[in-house]
Amino acid sequence: MLHEPVRNLLTNVRTLAIVCTQWGDTGKGKFVDFFADWADIIARGTGGANAGHTIVLNGVEHIFHLVPSGILYDGDGKLNIIGNGTVIDPHVILQELSLLRAAGLPYNHLLISLNAKLILPQHIVLDRVRERVWDKSIGTTGRGIGPAYEDYYGRTALVMNDLLNVDVFVAKLRRNLRDKVAFLAAVDPAIVHEIMQHEHLANGRYWSASTMFSEEAIVAAYRNYGQALYDHLADTDIILQRSVGKRNILLEGAQGHLLSVHYGSYPFVTSSDCSVRGLAQGVGLSERAVDRVWGIVKAFFMTRVGNGPFPTEFGNEESATWCATKGVTRTSEREHFGEVSVNDPNPFFQGVGVRMAAGEYGATTGRPRRTGWLDLPLLRYAVRTGCTDGLILTKLDSLDACTTIKLCTRYRYDGPDCWRGNYLLTNGSTLDVAIPEASILQHCTPLYQEFPGWCTPIGDIRKRSSLPCALTKLVRYVEQDIGKPAVILSVGRDREQTIVR
Numbered sequence: 001m002l003h004e005p006v007r008n009l010l011t012n013v014r015t016l017a018i019v020c021t022q023w024g025d026t027g028k029g030k031f032v033d034f035f036a037d038w039a040d041i042i043a044r045g046t047g048g049a050n051a052g053h054t055i056v057l058n059g060v061e062h063i064f065h066l067v068p069s070g071i072l073y074d075g076d077g078k079l080n081i082i083g084n085g086t087v088i089d090p091h092v093i094l095q096e097l098s099l100l101r102a103a104g105l106p107y108n109h110l111l112i113s114l115n116a117k118l119i120l121p122q123h124i125v126l127d128r129v130r131e132r133v134w135d136k137s138i139g140t141t142g143r144g145i146g147p148a149y150e151d152y153y154g155r156t157a158l159v160m161n162d163l164l165n166v167d168v169f170v171a172k173l174r175r176n177l178r179d180k181v182a183f184l185a186a187v188d189p190a191i192v193h194e195i196m197q198h199e200h201l202a203n204g205r206y207w208s209a210s211t212m213f214s215e216e217a218i219v220a221a222y223r224n225y226g227q228a229l230y231d232h233l234a235d236t237d238i239i240l241q242r243s244v245g246k247r248n249i250l251l252e253g254a255q256g257h258l259l260s261v262h263y264g265s266y267p268f269v270t271s272s273d274c275s276v277r278g279l280a281q282g283v284g285l286s287e288r289a290v291d292r293v294w295g296i297v298k299a300f301f302m303t304r305v306g307n308g309p310f311p312t313e314f315g316n317e318e319s320a321t322w323c324a325t326k327g328v329t330r331t332s333e334r335e336h337f338g339e340v341s342v343n344d345p346n347p348f349f350q351g352v353g354v355r356m357a358a359g360e361y362g363a364t365t366g367r368p369r370r371t372g373w374l375d376l377p378l379l380r381y382a383v384r385t386g387c388t389d390g391l392i393l394t395k396l397d398s399l400d401a402c403t404t405i406k407l408c409t410r411y412r413y414d415g416p417d418c419w420r421g422n423y424l425l426t427n428g429s430t431l432d433v434a435i436p437e438a439s440i441l442q443h444c445t446p447l448y449q450e451f452p453g454w455c456t457p458i459g460d461i462r463k464r465s466s467l468p469c470a471l472t473k474l475v476r477y478v479e480q481d482i483g484k485p486a487v488i489l490s491v492g493r494d495r496e497q498t499i500v501r
């Protein structure tokens with residue numbers, strides 16, 4: 001049953017999109033789960049197993065990479081769709097389905113687009129080899145995402161439907177492998193061999209000493225995948241197109257606006273368009289079919305996983321380097337530093353403290369997420385270019401113990417003079433709205449405004465009027481600055497820890 005305030009928010013809405021306005025990991029899972037009650041169809045349209053969403057139900061954590069967060073409502077007859085714009089590793093999805101089976105959760109209404117792109121072993125190898133040999137790596141999740149999208153735009157991709165037609169699969173596979181093998185032939189064979197032993201590559205099953213990839217092994221495995229997924233493959237575009245305006249559709253974004261290949265901190269982005277436009281297109285709809293776009297904002301801090309500029313990062317380079325260090329995890333970090341305060345005077349340690357308080361460790365990779373203050377120039381940019389109607393502020397309770405909150409309100413550009421069309425960006429100039437390209441963002445120094453923290457636990461508060469004054473002031477500041485209402489405030493991980501406007 002929908003509560004009155006949620007019903008009011010959704011008046012006249014048939015298609016709702018929930019997207020992240022930052023670098024991902026803002027808690028989309030919780031809100032897709034929250035609105036799944038309202039939805040008849042839950043669909044995702046971009047990305048692949050690089051995403052990871054955690055849903056807490058009755059205190060038990062569920063982590064999914066490919067299956068939409070709404071799968072837990074399958075038993076209520078809700079349709080869960082993985083759209084044409086995604087890239088799918090069939091092995092991963094089958095693993096997730098077997099997890100659901102083991103937990104006794106049904107997935108009878110899960111449909112995967114016939115035209116979703118296939119991740120093949122060579123994509124994963126290429127992704128991992130590049131990360132190893134490039135001097136400025138992106139810090140990808142190593143799931144083959146970039147190479148799979150490249151193939152799609154390079155017109156050599158395979159799609160899910162090819163799993164059902166072996167001859168077509170084999171012909172396309174051969175063509176696809178040709179240039180990969182040519183590229184990998186220039187790499188130290190020991191590196192390729194080692195990477196192919198990874199569990200995501202079936203522990204070496206696809207390795208061939210003579211041809212590098214065993215076509216036979218790939219065909220055998222993918223033929224089985226086709227049989228196992230047969231009941232779930234469908235023309236999902238048509239289903240969604242026919243449902244617009246008639247059924248409640250929830251579009252679930254993946255990653256975040258600042259990771260979009262079109263709108264993000266290029267080249268430190270993922271290879272799909274994770275904006276609302278890419279999301280709509282990735283499920284076969286026009287963005288005009290979306291009635292409401294709510295953008296999630298982690299507040300009043302931000303996180304980033306992988307490499308790339310992050311102007312407000314606590315401890316700057318030191319933090320980026322630490323978070324990129326192999327083997328650092330939640331447990332090892334705690335063992336290494338002990339308990340760290342969110343008010344530590346040293347910015348690097350303050351970042352560690354915030355990460356620990358907010359539990360910011362990757363669901364997909366387990367990596368520590370880089371942490372920093374909320375960056376309004378980036379948020380202004382994301383909201384402006386992302387058609388955002390309202391904001392969902394998440395993880396507010398994480399900074400309960402913080403005595404001072406800093407908001408980045410502007411940047412000072414500290415880089416070399418740089419032409420932007422006929423406008424010259426000069427050293428020392430200030431920027432209100434971020435220019436997200438990495439070559440510029442990396443030279444932006446944040447200028448902060450300080451606010452007193454609220455310094456009290458807020459996890460049990462359910463009404464906006466009961467929030468501490470200091471927090472209300474901050475929320476209002478952001479609403480006014482961005483010019484969009486904060487429709488929902490999240491004060492904890494559980495479904496109930498949600499304040500609706």
Ligand code: IMP
Pocket residue numbers: 023024025050051052138139140141142143144145146254255259268269270271304305306307
């Ligand atoms: P890829 O998507 O694996 O190619 O990685 C490209 C960049 O996007 C890297 O910086 C990743 O850390 C980042 N990335 C990809 N998926 C996610 C996500 O779900 N959350 C946060 N960052 C992500």
